[in-house]
Structure formats: structure tokens, C-alpha cells
Amino acid sequence: MTYRIYFLLLIVFFISIELTAQKYIGLNVDNDLYFGSDRYYSSGIFLEFGRLVNIPSDSISKFSYISKHWVVGQEINTPALHYTENISMMDYPYNGWLFLAFKKEFFKTSDLGYGWGIQFGSTGAESSLAKFFQNTYHTYIINAKELTWASSIPQAFHLNSNLSFFWGKPLNDKIKFITKNKIQLGTFRTSIKSRHGLQFGLSPGLPFFENRLEILQNGFSLFLGMEIEYNFHDYSLSGSLFRQTSPFNFVTEKIRNKYQAGIIYFRLPWKVYFLLNNSSRYIKTQKYRRHPFLKIAITRIF
Numbered sequence: 001m002t003y004r005i006y007f008l009l010l011i012v013f014f015i016s017i018e019l020t021a022q023k024y025i026g027l028n029v030d031n032d033l034y035f036g037s038d039r040y041y042s043s044g045i046f047l048e049f050g051r052l053v054n055i056p057s058d059s060i061s062k063f064s065y066i067s068k069h070w071v072v073g074q075e076i077n078t079p080a081l082h083y084t085e086n087i088s089m090m091d092y093p094y095n096g097w098l099f100l101a102f103k104k105e106f107f108k109t110s111d112l113g114y115g116w117g118i119q120f121g122s123t124g125a126e127s128s129l130a131k132f133f134q135n136t137y138h139t140y141i142i143n144a145k146e147l148t149w150a151s152s153i154p155q156a157f158h159l160n161s162n163l164s165f166f167w168g169k170p171l172n173d174k175i176k177f178i179t180k181n182k183i184q185l186g187t188f189r190t191s192i193k194s195r196h197g198l199q200f201g202l203s204p205g206l207p208f209f210e211n212r213l214e215i216l217q218n219g220f221s222l223f224l225g226m227e228i229e230y231n232f233h234d235y236s237l238s239g240s241l242f243r244q245t246s247p248f249n250f251v252t253e254k255i256r257n258k259y260q261a262g263i264i265y266f267r268l269p270w271k272v273y274f275l276l277n278n279s280s281r282y283i284k285t286q287k288y289r290r291h292p293f294l295k296i297a298i299t300r301i302f
Contacts, residue, residue: 022213023051026271026299032292033142039080040092040282040291043134046073048299052213065107065214069117074098076130077236078147080287085150091287093248094152095236096130097123097188103162110205110214111168111176117161119186123235124155151247153239160186168199168206175200178225180209187241190232197225197260207264208275211299216268223262223275230255237282251284262295273297 030044054066075097079090099121107113125131135146162185168178179196199206201221205214208223231254239246262275275295281288 022216023049023302024211024213024271024299025049025302026211026297028295028297030277030293030295032294034294035292037291039078039082039288040286041075041279041293042078043076044073044295046071048211050211050213063106063108063113065110065113067105067107067213069101069103069105069211071101071103072099073101074128074130074133075236076134077153078134082147083145085148087151087247090151090248091285092283093237093246093250094125094130094147094149095123096125096128096152097121097236098128098130099158099188105164105166107166107214110212111166111170113166115164115166117164119160119162119188120158121188122155122157123153123188125149125152127155153236153248154245156187156235156240156245158186158188158235160184160188166206166209171198174202178206178208178223180206188235191229191234192232193227193229195225195227195260197223199223203264203266207266207271208262208273211271213301216266216301218266218268220263220265223260223264225260227258227260228255229257231282234282253281253284256280256282269301271297271299271301273299 026048028046028048032042048071050067050069052067056064077093077095079092081089099119101117101119103115103117105113105115122128131149138144138146162182164180164182166180168176170176176199178199181194184191199208199221202219203221205212231252233241234252237252238250257280259278260275264273277293279291
């Protein structure tokens, strides 16, 4: 009889671990069409999946939470005058970036952690499918003219790595200072960036920093902050660092920033996230000094 009790307790223990070990699938979309524009960082579409592989009851790990994340994504850049074929009139390059990414993240608490990741994929109007998807969307969804894609950053295969540090510090019961610092290194993008601001509300952890699974509860929170980035090299803007491959002759801004305001709402098993971004110039000769775009993310948690 005693062995049966121990066996039942063991079953309950493993069931509780499986229920706690959350998974998610999500769709994340960046676009500037909500502001009546279609230029610069014009579109980003990301299909995301992840799971929590370690929780506090897994005493074999020194980290309370360990998670793995996968992303299939596409980014599209276009100039302000995207119907022209005259390269001298383009103030921003055409570029597409199609990639697969993996991240592994380690958290001591829901407010303190770090992560590393790798990313590989291809640029190029055709190989990234950017020209096809953008012009298909323009033609059949919004009934607009096709963009010329007359000249674009050339096709190339890229490999990138990154390291991130996450931290949050409660200031009182409803306000928390949060920051995420990230180093990117690779053939596609090499930069250092810091995103920081204030999180308002009762949502635990750091929900404004991607898909966090450490602690989940219903409710909503707000975010006000900014992101500052020092750009060493960005292939999507200037082509190869080692040889002249870009048809454009742009001078990039080394220091760039985004002002951000966001809201996140949990109604488990769903999460909805809106983040308004207002970005500084990435190219010194951009026609428009700042560029707004909106991030909308919908996530289903299992």
C-alpha cells in the first residue's frame, strides 16, 4: 500500500511539472502602414515557437528557469520613393532578410537572466522572398502598385550570434525599471544595443522582452522607454563590410534610437502585445528624420 502511495505521488509530481512547463506559438508583425507610410524598415513578420525546459522544482540546475525559442522571420527595407527606378533618387536601400533563429535563455529569477542565440539566413530581393511577398501584398491585399525593386542589396548567406542580459528592478508595487542589453556579432548585423524603460502594472517578470514564460498571470501592463543602438555594421543598409557589393552609396548613422510605448494583455492562454516605435534615421540622407511603425504580436500559450 505504501508503494502505491509513493507511486501516485510520483505521478502527480511529473504531471505538475508537465503542466508548468509552458510552450507557446506566436505571430509577430511589424509594419508602418498603420501610419499611412510604406518606407525604410517597412515590414517584419516573425513566426515564433518556444518552451520552458526548466522550472524551480528541477533542482539539478542552478538556474530557476531555462527556455528555448525558435523564430522564422523576414524583414523588408524600402526607400521612401519606392516607385522610382532611378537609384539616385532612393534614400534607403531595398533589402530582404529571411532567417531562422534559435535562442536559449537562463533566468535566476523572473527579473534576472541572460541568453545567447544564433541566426542564419539569406538577403536578396528574390532569395529572401521579400520582393514576391511585398508586391503580392500590394497587388492583392491593399490594391496598390507594385514596388520597383529596381536595385537592392545583393543576395548573400549570413550567420549571426547574439548575447543578451535581462534585468528588472521594482520601484514600488506597480512600477518597475526594466532593461535588456544585447550584443550582436556576425556578417549580417554587428551592434550593441540597450533597451530600457518603465513597466507599469501588476504583470510579473519581464513580459515586454519577447516571449517570457517564467511567470504567467492574467492582466495587463504598460511600457514607456527607448532603445539606443551603436551600429558597427549593418549589411541590410551598406552591403558587405569587406568589399563593395552594394549598388548604393549610403553613409549609415552609427548611433540610432527608438522611442517606444507599449501595452501587453494576458487572458490565458492568450497574450496580445502592441508596441509603438518611433525610430531615428539609419541613413544620414534619409528624406524623413524619424520613422514610426507598430509591432503587433499574438501568442497562444499551451
